[in-house]
Amino acid sequence: MRMDHIAYRVANRYETSRFFKNAMGYKIATEFNIDFEDSSCAKCIVLEPPEKVKGMPFRHVFLDSWDMHMAPEIFVSDGSPDSIVGKWVKDRDNVGGIHHIAYQVFSVQETMDEWKAKGYAEFTTDGPLKCPGLTQCFTKPSELTGVIYEFIERCSGSHGFCKDNVKDLMESTEGL
Secondary structure (H helix, E strand, O other), rough: EEEEEEEEEEEHHHHHHHHHHHHHHEEEEEEEEEOOOOOEEEEEEEOOOOHHHOEEEEEOOOOOOOOOOOOEEEEEEEEEEOHHHHHHHOOOOOOOEEEEEEOOOOHHHHHHHHHOOOOOOOOOOOOOOOOOOEEEEEEOOOOOOEEEEEEEOHHHHHHOHHHHHHHHHHHHHOOO
């Protein structure tokens, strides 16, 4: 497993993105909106890490060697007050925070099966959500860490996000 992205739900996606750009060297990769059937909306920004932008080397302390290390992408969303995202932020003093941490895995289904069998987590959907080149799922908040984990499987060369999966994942966490 390797960390794929960290997702934040916040009051202002532009101010939050500006912070990541200025303080940590991230760059906006894309923006998109998610429209829900109840006419509410979530607005999303995907930020690329500075390593992808600048090719920043990383020193392996224990191996005493240099290698390329890619920091995770950052996914930032805000939403209308009545949206899934807007309500989540409001419940957290109108600040929001980290919604989930995503880990890239070889097989989302196998990881789900393993975590269920070992009692590590419950999931927000019965099975993985699929888009071309992308398979994903969310856990419910961990009883140990309070964190929602996402498992994401990317086909070779696949990157970015699928709006349909993002919408379904957001809806699967409504009320958490």
